[in-house]
């Protein structure tokens with residue numbers, strides 16, 4: 005697509021969506037709904053949005069994401085990752101997806117603080133994938149380590165690198181300063197192709213840096229990668245007019261690639277669930293019927309103790325580390341994504357099947373975490389003299405903008421000095437949520453105005469750092485940013501990946 009065509013497309017697209025934004029109830033159009041057997045109820049287009057129930061029957065047993073084969077030599081860990089097309093079974097349908105090493109979800113990589121992870125990366129996506137609606141090469145890709153506190157330069161988390169079909173690269177990540185006890189993830193990060201590639205299967209794999217505390221080792225632990233998709237003619241539905249504004253949300257919602265899996269647990273057991281919202285635009289308002297969720301870790305590592313909540317909002321890219329004290333009584337308990345804001349959907353994600361011999365596991369009273377200690381120090385810091393940076397998410401003629409500048413034409417550039425602290429005030433103009441994601445350095449949320457009050461209260465009080473935080477419509481997030489260890493050029497952006505692709509990105513230069 006020529007540049008002029010593309011701008012025209014975006015302009016028209018914005019006009020089309022401005023009047024009827026969310027008429028399709030969170031991205032599920034009537035046509036899509038009719039093609040889906042799981043859809044419980046759909047309101048007529050003209051009516052006020054009512055809650056849509058997506059409640060597929062229980063599928064098979066829960067399965068962990070596959071593990072990445074790794075070779076260790078001292079503190080050096082090596083693995084191979086290639087991107088390729090592969091047929092993946094989604095609820096009985098063979099779907100040709102873009103994958104990492106042929107897997108969906110991607111394989112889990114496990115490392116320790118102090119390791120050097122070497123990834124021999126090769127792009128085997130076929131050139132024949134052509135171009136996407138924005139005019140970008142669909143087969144061009146790279147690797148981003150979302151959440152890792154590693155260098156943004158050279159061979160590390162350098163998202164300015166791009167690889168065409170057949171090209172290879174040796175990534176190398178020094179994990180000397182990456183906190184243990186954190187779950188991050190890898191996914192592609194080429195401007196203009198991210199949403200399309202994630203939608204088509206490259207939604208990533210988990211990056212686990214091992215705990216540095218013994219207090220959690222006795223708990224059975226599972227990873228839950230939540231990802232949505234819509235199938236059209238047995239393939240991921242193509243992008244449509246308006247998806248780049250609205251954010252593409254599928255109505256088949258999977259946990260580790262499975263629709264409504266069933267996880268078994270014993271009555272009275274404590275299990276650990278490490279949950280990632282790997283959807284590109286869908287919010288997950290997580291709850292487990294009949295259970296409290298004990299939050300023990302955020303995006304960037306462990307907290308100092310469990311924090312009990314009823315439900316937890318997760319925007320695209322956010323992770324939560326949870327303990328669940330399983331019911332003493334046997335039964336089947338559903339895990340839901342509850343309705344949130346502009347997306348009035350009630351989705352069954354998984355069932356926890358409680359059965360067998362009763363045990364009496366205990367929650368830990370406290371958790372040893374240097375990450376939490378650091379966060380407590382940051383909470384007590386005198387912030388009055390810090391450099392204050394104001395940022396705005398907005399749309400300009402249908403293109404995504406940061407501080408009223410569109411990345412594609414004239415990006416907003418913010419420059420910081422390494423080993424300093426800054427106060428970032430991030431606002432979302434208009435009627436949409438925009439999850440803010442900054443690379444390399446996690447920050448401490450000081451306050452959130454607007455949106456879900458429980459989310460605001462939680463993240464502005466607990467001793468945990470965030471690399472992805474939702475900025476509610478018309479609201480503001482204030483974050484204390486420690487800028488540590490690494491210089492180089494990277495980005496911050498909206499993690500509704502379609503918004504990122506249409507320019508809602510700023511450049512961050514750290515000198």
Ligand SMILES: [Cu+2]
Nearest residue numbers: 438498500503
């Ligand atoms: Cu956005």
